[in-house]
Amino acid sequence: MNTVVGVKKEKAALAKVNKRTKHSLQSSLWWMYLPALALVVFFILYPFLNGLKISLTNWNGFSQTFDFVGLKQYSRLFKDPDTWLVVKNTLLYGLGSTLFQNIIGLLYALLLNQSIKLRGLTRTIIYLPVIISPLIMGYIWYFFFAYQGGALNDILTAMGMEKINALANPEVNTWLIVFVNTYQFVGVAMIIYLAGLQSISKDYYEAAQLDGASAFNQFKNITLPLLMPSITINIVINVIGGLKLFDVIVSLTGGGPGNASQSMSTFMYDLYFNRQDAGYAATEGVLMALIILIISLSALLFFKRKEVEA
Amino acid sequence: MEKTNRKPKLFLSVIALIIALYHLVPFYILLTTAFKAKGDFSSKWIFPKQFSFDNFREAWEMANLGQSLWNTVIITFFSAGLLIILGSLAAYPLARRTTKANKLVYVFFIAVMVIPPLTALVPLYQLVVDIGMMNTRTIAVLNNVAAYLPLAIFLYAGFIRSTIPKELEEAAKMDGANTLSIFFRVVFPLLKPVTASILIISCVYIWNDYQFAIFFLQAEEVKTITVALSSFFGQNTSNLNLVAAAAIMAVAPMVILFLLLQKHFIQGLASGSVKG
Numbered sequence: 001m002n003t004v005v006g007v008k009k010e011k012a013a014l015a016k017v018n019k020r021t022k023h024s025l026q027s028s029l030w031w032m033y034l035p036a037l038a039l040v041v042f043f044i045l046y047p048f049l050n051g052l053k054i055s056l057t058n059w060n061g062f063s064q065t066f067d068f069v070g071l072k073q074y075s076r077l078f079k080d081p082d083t084w085l086v087v088k089n090t091l092l093y094g095l096g097s098t099l100f101q102n103i104i105g106l107l108y109a110l111l112l113n114q115s116i117k118l119r120g121l122t123r124t125i126i127y128l129p130v131i132i133s134p135l136i137m138g139y140i141w142y143f144f145f146a147y148q149g150g151a152l153n154d155i156l157t158a159m160g161m162e163k164i165n166a167l168a169n170p171e172v173n174t175w176l177i178v179f180v181n182t183y184q185f186v187g188v189a190m191i192i193y194l195a196g197l198q199s200i201s202k203d204y205y206e207a208a209q210l211d212g213a214s215a216f217n218q219f220k221n222i223t224l225p226l227l228m229p230s231i232t233i234n235i236v237i238n239v240i241g242g243l244k245l246f247d248v249i250v251s252l253t254g255g256g257p258g259n260a261s262q263s264m265s266t267f268m269y270d271l272y273f274n275r276q277d278a279g280y281a282a283t284e285g286v287l288m289a290l291i292i293l294i295i296s297l298s299a300l301l302f303f304k305r306k307e308v309e310a
Numbered sequence: 311m312e313k314t315n316r317k318p319k320l321f322l323s324v325i326a327l328i329i330a331l332y333h334l335v336p337f338y339i340l341l342t343t344a345f346k347a348k349g350d351f352s353s354k355w356i357f358p359k360q361f362s363f364d365n366f367r368e369a370w371e372m373a374n375l376g377q378s379l380w381n382t383v384i385i386t387f388f389s390a391g392l393l394i395i396l397g398s399l400a401a402y403p404l405a406r407r408t409t410k411a412n413k414l415v416y417v418f419f420i421a422v423m424v425i426p427p428l429t430a431l432v433p434l435y436q437l438v439v440d441i442g443m444m445n446t447r448t449i450a451v452l453n454n455v456a457a458y459l460p461l462a463i464f465l466y467a468g469f470i471r472s473t474i475p476k477e478l479e480e481a482a483k484m485d486g487a488n489t490l491s492i493f494f495r496v497v498f499p500l501l502k503p504v505t506a507s508i509l510i511i512s513c514v515y516i517w518n519d520y521q522f523a524i525f526f527l528q529a530e531e532v533k534t535i536t537v538a539l540s541s542f543f544g545q546n547t548s549n550l551n552l553v554a555a556a557a558i559m560a561v562a563p564m565v566i567l568f569l570l571l572q573k574h575f576i577q578g579l580a581s582g583s584v585k586g
Binding site: 027029032033035036038039042045046047048051053061108112115116118119125126129130131136137140141142143146148150151158183188191192234240250251265268272281282285286289292293296297 | 351517543578
């Protein structure tokens with residue numbers, strides 16, 4: 001009898017202790033994330049929301065007074081031919097770089113996944129530009145493309161041809177920006193594809209070889225489907241990176257000639273600091289956030305679905 | 311089998327060599343340009359007969375590289391340190407205490423990752439002016455920390471969920487006055503691999519940052535290396551040899567670190583980009 005009571009008491013006490021620790025383990029420890037939350041709210045969320053407000057005004061960026069003009073800046077945005085030029089460039093930078101980085105990055109990965117000579121060194125060299133500031137990478141390529149004393153024109157002159165001013169030519173300079181951005185970040189795509197390739201079991205290929213499948217068919221039916229997760233990651237990060245492009249444009253063309261190679265981010269900078277058009281710049285910022293959001297989310301969803309199917 | 315493989319292997323090695331050389335072209339041009347004396351307009355494809363280090367000396371002084379390198383070091387150091395401390399602290403409860411509030415806060419951090427901070431440039435600039443922090447290294451640190459905290463928290467939380475045993479916190483009684491010290495003595499050391507990744511990601515991004523720096527660090531005494539270089543370029547467009555020398559000195563620290571710690575760099579940066 002006594003022992004039963006004892007056990008019961010013990011159990012009750014234990015339950016009490018358990019309840020207490022369980023309860024305390026459930027406590028949210030909110031103070032641990034408070035500093036981080038405060039910083040992000042203050043420096044990202046608050047400005048973002050405030051930007052929505054400024055986009056409804058005609059504020060010039062420095063005066064104390066301004067008027068709320070409703071959606072006027074937005075209707076101006078849609079009528080402004082510069083908007084479409086800049087959006088077109090931004091899409092070229094985002095989608096063009098993504099296309100090239102992925103095709104070339106995948107080819108590099110396929111090559112450097114073979115056991116060939118100079119494999120490690122080549123990987124290092126391809127990856128090196130990733131850690132260099134995009135602004136400075138732009139200057140480095142500027143030495144190549146510059147009209148006056150650029151390496152490209154040195155070759156053309158030596159071959160008796162006329163010098164070209166590629167960076168000032170609006171027909172080609174946007175593509176040169178895509179080219180430099182691709183050159184700089186193709187290493188990221190390569191590394192992610194290499195990791196993807198190495199995670200594919202050799203058994204699949206052995207079985208396919210026994211069935212007499214051609215190299216191309218092996219690539220199409222084994223490599224590509226199993227690489228889908230890597231493709232998703234690469235596409236999403238390259239699209240976001242390309243749509244935000246800023247530094248390389250500053251150092252290669254400065255957005256010129258005129259607005260010809262301007263992206264949304266350099267254009268926004270220009271509107272705010274050089275044209276005192278803060279309300280309009282904020283509107284441009286809202287549009288840019290929307291475009292990045294829509295494109296990156298649809299890319300994510302589209303390729304995620306492919307992954308499931310594969 | 312081996313023999314038939316050799317020829318295509320050799321062919322592939324040659325292709326790899328060509329690709330490597332192509333990727334080195336801009337760096338080669340950078341070197342030949344930087345070592346040519348002022349006014350030497352010979353082809354950029356050949357090195358000068360006499361290597362001139364004058365460009366480096368002159369660029370170092372004219373572009374104020376010493377001061378701007380120091381500013382960059384300070385900003386990178388404090389930003390990365392704060393990111394590690396605040397990020398790991400924040401991720402712990404978000405990964406382990408799944409109360410409703412915590413879930414919401416976590417979703418908020420992830421959602422913020424989608425907003426490029428630059429799209430809020432106008433109001434952010436205004437905010438910085440209002441709180442009187444224009445042209446201070448502090449604002450560069452705070453901006454960078456806020457920009458990369460969501461990513462740091464995301465990486466830390468994922469790591470904590472997948473690798474830190476739950477029993478640990480039960481044993482260590484993570485509640486009460488000494489939670490902080492237990493966190494830093496027991497949990498934090500176990501986060502070393504992900505801390506290394508975050509450290510590398512944030513150092514590379516923050517060291518190379520131009521978008522924030524150009525807006526908030528315009529004064530000579532707070533300029534970072536990228537801002538110093540862009541204004542130096544603006545003054546010397548007709549003297550690219552000087553700019554090339556400055557560019558080499560600007561990228562040298564990061565390039566040397568990369569070559570020394572290559573594996574960690576590639577691993578760290580890859581894990582950071584896998585946030586999608």
